[in-house]
Amino acid sequence: AQSVSQHNHHVILSEAASLELGCNYSYGGTVNLFWYVQYPGQHLQLLLKYFSGDPLVKGIKGFEAEFIKSKFSFNLRKPSVQWSDTAEYFCAVLTRTSYGKLTFGQGTILTVHP
């Protein structure tokens, strides 16, 4: 079965700092990759997704992620974070054999100080 690993449980940054959250998955076949975000007190929402094509994908609010197949990674980046980016971020993977069942990572809590 596939698995997803997020390296950092809690990341603390100051505003304007750059962000990179790590995500690695274990599955040898074709994957769809996602980052979901959960703002305090809100439900999860899709931040960005990768299905195929350009491995650098852009999402909402200035976030981007790069799919590196050889490293089984899908790291999330943002050049300059804002206080409003404080949230929990989840990486998720969908494989061709999982039939719609997303596998989520453990989540990374991002705290941005003004």
Added chain:
Amino acid sequence: NAGVTQTPKFQVLKTGQSMTLQCAQDMNHEYMSWYRQDPGMGLRLIHYSVGAGITDQGEVPNGYNVSRSTTEDFPLRLLSAAPSQTSVYFCASSRIVRTGELFFGEGSRLTVL
């Protein structure tokens, strides 16, 4: 637009009690699922459904039942609550089964004493 609606938002149960978490979506999505969220463990799939009358188990199905009599509704039943079922539960739906683009409800926080 209502999207995915979950009720109740908060619930406290005693060990051994049963209850049903309700989930309804108004987007005519075929795929619906239940996840539980626990600190440091991310979201884990409990049960899912790819259409009315069709359900299947996810990663952590023990202690939970589901049914899907209509496209709109996907209730989750706790048969005999245990403290290990203390968690936040999320219902999610998707228009196309294989895309993984889920729309989530706001969550139901359940505490079992």
